[in-house]
Amino acid sequence: MLEETLPPLPALFGNPILRGELHEIVSPEPIDWLPQTLGWQILALVLAIGLLHRSWRRLRVWLRNRYRREAQQRLSHLGPSAEASAINEVLKLTAMTAASRREVAALTGVSWCHWLETRATTKIFSQESLLILGEAVYSPQGSVTPVQRSALVREAHRWIDQHRDDHGFH
Structure with missing residues (x-):
């Protein structure tokens, strides 16, 4: 239908010098x-396996450290004005996940404070904070100043990040 509407080509169409010497360009096969x-196939397979292994390990660590994120x-x-007993509760829940319920649940007072100190690679809690944590269940909240509370919250955040996990991930 389109050919019917087009006028016919003249006998001398195009460049007469190049007529007959032009060849169609053939593109090469795709690479x-x-x-x-x-x-190269073995190298690609080894790299793919290595990448999968690394991704799997990172996923396991991320999943294992979920309790840390939840504790934080x-x-x-709770905020900077949290009660010492509430901070102690968060620390105790975190500790039971990192170690074992049997090991941590019965700890109170001085033994609880000593356990917290031994689980961190560096000294995190001040003596004042350890005293507050050790007596948190027994002493009234009024005896803790706002400065002591905010220091205790900061130290608890650091302990949650840095404590040792018995399950082998960090």
Whole structure:
């Protein structure tokens, strides 16, 4: 239908000098992106396995440290004016996840404070904070100043980040 509407071409159409000497350009075959030799295929397989292994390990660590993120979130919700008993509760829940319930649940007072100190690689809690944590269940909240509370919250955040986990991930 389109050919019917077009006028016919003249006998001398185009450049007469080049007529007959032009050849159609043939594009080369597309390059295959897959490696052709066995060595490159083995290297690609080893790299893919290594990447999967690393991703799996990172996922396991991320999942294992979920309790740390949740503890940090609970502590943040308590705020800088949190009661010492509430901070102690968050620390105890975190400790039971990091170690074992059997080991941590019965700890109170001085033994609880000593356990907290031994689980961190560096000294995190001040003597004043340890005293507050050790007596948190027994003493009234009024005996703790706001400065002591905010220091205790900061130290608890650091302990949650840095404590040793018995389950082998960090």
